Amino acid sequence: MTQHDQDLVEFLERDQLVADRSRPLPRAPLSGRANAALWGLRVFTVMLSVMVLYTFVSQLGH
Amino acid sequence: MSPPPPPPILEGPTVTDGALALPRPPLTPEDAARSRDRFRVHTARRHRRRWYLLWLLVGPGLLTMLGENDGPSMISYATSGAAYGLGFFLPFILVTFAMAVIVQEMVMRVGAVTHRGYGQLVLERFGSVWGWFSAGDLIVTNLVTLIAEFVAIRVGLSYFHIGAGIAALLGVVLVAFTLSGGRYWRWERIVLGLAIFNGLFLVAAIMVKPHWSAVGHSLATFSPFPAGSFNTLLLLIASTIGATVTPWMIFFQQSASADKGLTPSDVRHGRYDTITGGLLAALFGCGALIVGAALAGHGGSGVVGLAGAGFPRALAHVSGNAVATVFALGLIEAGAVALLTISASTGYAVGECIGVPHSFNNSARKAAVFYAANIGAALIAAAIILIPGAPLLSIALNANVLATVLLPVALVFMIMLANDRELMGRWANNAVNNWVAIAIVAFISVCGGAYAIDSFLQAVHLV
Numbered sequence: 434m435t436q437h438d439q440d441l442v443e444f445l446e447r448d449q450l451v452a453d454r455s456r457p458l459p460r461a462p463l464s465g466r467a468n469a470a471l472w473g474l475r476v477f478t479v480m481l482s483v484m485v486l487y488t489f490v491s492q493l494g495h
Numbered sequence: 496m497s498p499p500p501p502p503p504i505l506e507g508p509t510v511t512d513g514a515l516a517l518p519r520p521p522l523t524p525e526d527a528a529r530s531r532d533r534f535r536v537h538t539a540r541r542h543r544r545r546w547y548l549l550w551l552l553v554g555p556g557l558l559t560m561l562g563e564n565d566g567p568s569m570i571s572y573a574t575s576g577a578a579y580g581l582g583f584f585l586p587f588i589l590v591t592f593a594m595a596v597i598v599q600e601m602v603m604r605v606g607a608v609t610h611r612g613y614g615q616l617v618l619e620r621f622g623s624v625w626g627w628f629s630a631g632d633l634i635v636t637n638l639v640t641l642i643a644e645f646v647a648i649r650v651g652l653s654y655f656h657i658g659a660g661i662a663a664l665l666g667v668v669l670v671a672f673t674l675s676g677g678r679y680w681r682w683e684r685i686v687l688g689l690a691i692f693n694g695l696f697l698v699a700a701i702m703v704k705p706h707w708s709a710v711g712h713s714l715a716t717f718s719p720f721p722a723g724s725f726n727t728l729l730l731l732i733a734s735t736i737g738a739t740v741t742p743w744m745i746f747f748q749q750s751a752s753a754d755k756g757l758t759p760s761d762v763r764h765g766r767y768d769t770i771t772g773g774l775l776a777a778l779f780g781c782g783a784l785i786v787g788a789a790l791a792g793h794g795g796s797g798v799v800g801l802a803g804a805g806f807p808r809a810l811a812h813v814s815g816n817a818v819a820t821v822f823a824l825g826l827i828e829a830g831a832v833a834l835l836t837i838s839a840s841t842g843y844a845v846g847e848c849i850g851v852p853h854s855f856n857n858s859a860r861k862a863a864v865f866y867a868a869n870i871g872a873a874l875i876a877a878a879i880i881l882i883p884g885a886p887l888l889s890i891a892l893n894a895n896v897l898a899t900v901l902l903p904v905a906l907v908f909m910i911m912l913a914n915d916r917e918l919m920g921r922w923a924n925n926a927v928n929n930w931v932a933i934a935i936v937a938f939i940s941v942c943g944g945a946y947a948i949d950s951f952l953q954a955v956h957l958v
Contacts, residue, residue, distance in 0.1 A: 438527040444534045445526060446758055449610045451852075452520030454753075458611075461620040461915060471621075474904055475628065481900045481944055484951035489893045491954040493886050 528856035529756040532680055536761070552764035553771070554683045555606075555751035558836055559599055559744045560592070560772030561690040561779075565833030566647020566826055567640065569696060569783040571734045573806055573822075576787025579721040581705070581713040584735060585784055589714070591739035592777035594935045596770055598906065601913040601924065601932065602745050603765040606752030608922045613749040614847035617908050620915065629908065630848045632901045633742050634872075637841045639890060639897060640743070641876035644830040644837065646887045649880060651826035654807040654819065663877035666834050670873040673835055674866055679754045679855035682839075690832045693779045695825035700782035702818045703789040710785065726949050733899045733946040736939055739780075741898040742905040743840040750843035754854050759922060786822055789814050834873060842869035899943035906936045 447453055463471075532551070539548040575584040602613070609616060614633075618626025649662040673685050712718075721728055748769075757765055790809055807826070811819035839855075845868035846853025852862035859866040879885055910932050913924045924932070 438530070439522065441530040441534045442522050442526055443530075444537050445530050445756065446610070449526075449529065449533075449756060449758070450520055451523045451525050454610055455850075458616070458619040458918070460622060461911075461917070463621070471625070471907070474907060477940075477944075478632075478901060478904050481947040482897065484947040485893065485897050485900055488947075488950040488954045489889060492889050492893075 524858070524861070525852065525854050525856040528678055529754075529854075533756050533758075536756075540760075549764060549767065552757070552761050553768040554687060554755060555748045555757075556599060556603060556765060556768030556770075557772040557775070558683065558686055558690060558751065558832075559748040560595065560769070560776040561693045562686075562747070562833050562836035563595070563739060563741060563744055564693050564696075564776045564779050564783075564829055565640070565644055565837075566650075566830035567643040568739070568780065569826060569829045570647065570650075570806065571731075572780050572783040573787030575731050575735065576784040577790040577806075577809075578723075578727075578731075580719075580788045580791035581709050581785065582719040583713075583717050583721050584731065585710065585713045585781055586715075586717050587732070587735055588739070588780045588784060589777050591736055592773045592780070594736075594938075595740045595744070595776075596773035597928075597931055597935060598740055598909065599744060599748050599769045599773070600766055601909055601928065602748045603752050603757070603769055604762055604922055605909070605912050605919065606749035607757035607762050607765055608759050608920070609918050610753045610756075610758075611749075612753055612843050612847045612853070613746050613905075613909070613912070614844045615850075616749075616912055616918070618848055620912065620918075621908065625908070626848055629742075629905060630844045632904065633746055633844050634841060636741070636898045636901055637743055637837050637872060638876060639893070640741075641834060641837055641872055642879050642887065642890050644834045645876050645880040646890070647826045647830035648834070650806070651823040651830065654823035659880060663881055666831065667870070667873050667877050669831055670835060670838050670870050674855075674859065674869060677856065677858045679751075682855045683751070683755065686832060686835050689828060689835070692828040693776070693825070693832065695821050695828060696779045696782035696786065698782075699818050699821040699825060700785040702821060703786055703814045705785050705788065726946075726953060729942070729946040729949055730896065733896045733942050736899050736902075736942055740902060740906075740935075740939065742901055743837050743898075745905050745909055746844050747836055747840035750840070750847065750853070754843075754856065762922065783825075786810065786814075786818070789818075838869045838873045841872040842866065844868075896943070896946060899939060900947050902943065903936055903940045906932070906939070910936070 442450075536548065536551050539551055572584070572588065605616070606612070611619075614626060614630050617629050645663060645666055648666055649659050652658075652662045652665075673682050676682065721731070752765065787806070790806075790813055807819040807823040810822055842865045843853050846862065846865040849864060851864045853865040854862060857865070880887060910924070910929065913919065913932075914929065916923050
């Protein structure tokens, strides 16, 4: 990397640097209720997806 | 050229609060490439070159919105027009794009403030189960949608008597070509150049000489309301939503905003970018519907758009070869641009979840997984459309519906991230943002859920 590149890097915010972006963030604190709601949403979505896939497969038979 | 003094530290993310006094970590070629783009932004801002600054900062929003005006979406709009004429669906397209702009503004803001992609943030903030579920959702819907994009390219090319093999080859070559160069800026500008041709749908709409008074009446009154079976109506509503707000848009715009190097000081321009993209995409989407409406009353409801070259051929009979040619070229463009943006969102998602380099500012050697996922998704989709007897019509019609069904999870996590004050600081959502976003999630969930349940009950002969 040239000196010019080194100078231009000053124009990046510190947390734009690859080294900083690669540093994992801590887990977000979630209440039990929020966790349960997220799981409920996931189950709902998986059920709907299965329904769409079943409908899709059944359409293939016609 | 020696660079001017560095910009002042901007207010923004709290992720690295307190770390600014530390020595800089080792720099990578990706940092160097991004800093060259940021230097130009800084110079344009310092010299108050407003239009040049806008030119430098637009991209992710326009690409996301015009990318979502993809092959299956345009066919879906044209199908609605052919089946029902001008009416409910014309203003409904505007409503769905308004929803898309609200969602994508949040996405852009989170990307600009955190400098991280959606997949990475979900994985880090909510754990690997949710991260991989989100990425899994995305990869499934992306593969299905990419197949539909190749179908659209194939439909467009077949009007010019070019076969499926060439369509698949051209698509893959296009993805490979845009990936060469190792610069985000180059990739973005090539795709933007292609995306301009989404305007062909508006040209075609003007060429069919619609009754503009009927267009105005439809936009003002949402009428006439479509008649027909409840299930068909739900399918069209769900697929219109799925044609406008999708999981890949969330992954793509956030990752692209971070990859482009947007910062909190660019949020205002990011909003211009997103709103302009939404307006153009809504205009061009309405164009596709108006073109389709030219077939209403001419057996339009019976046009099976993806079987052979249904739409362009039917248009040639009703409106002439010139309209059909423009529409066919529009389908090729719509499929091609979406092929590039959706492949990119797959690459970003895989790279972020595995935790390997995931930037167009890296060489293929340095970001092998990112590039492999990008082109691999296109290759798999291309291979599927070449399978004799593959149910392409059914895949294409269900792609948007599946995206709608899987969207609420992505939206809920997006709202949670946009409200995460540890990440977003003063850029977090306000109460109005949240109420509107929650209403959008509820609306999309109800529409997608109603269609999925109704279709399922019909499939098992319970209704």
